[in-house]
Amino acid sequence: SADLIVVKVQPLGGVRRAAAIVAAAGLPAVVSSALDTSVGIAGGAALAACLPSLPHACGLGTAALFEPDVVAPAWGPRAGALPAPGERAPAPDPGRLDRVRADGARQAWWADRVRAAHAVLAAQG
DSSP: OOSOEEEEHHHHTSHHHHHHHHHHHTSOEEEEOSSOOHHHHHHHHHHHHHSSOOOSOOBOOGGGGSSSOSSSSOOOOBTTBOOOOTTSOOOOOHHHHHHHOOOHHHHHHHHHHHHHHHHHHHHTO
């Protein structure tokens, strides 16, 4: 048995899927990030904002670990609170994306890793 469920938006497939998992669990939820930039943190904030009850603090501060974040200015907690993203989530800054873009070898490595993971999942049916 469990007292609560910890959910991370991106690994669960987005805000709607994560919200459905929380509803199905029938437990209080803690929304946490999966080492996300401001873009991902906004997804976590959107999930937290749509839950009917949020009795525990969320773990949505990982954007501060990125230098630079891909959003300018970085979007995150201010004085211990995180605003709901509203209708428009924070958008990546093109210049910052260029600065953190992986080189061709690293992009190929990740593409191979995704293909390998997909093959494992496909084999499981």
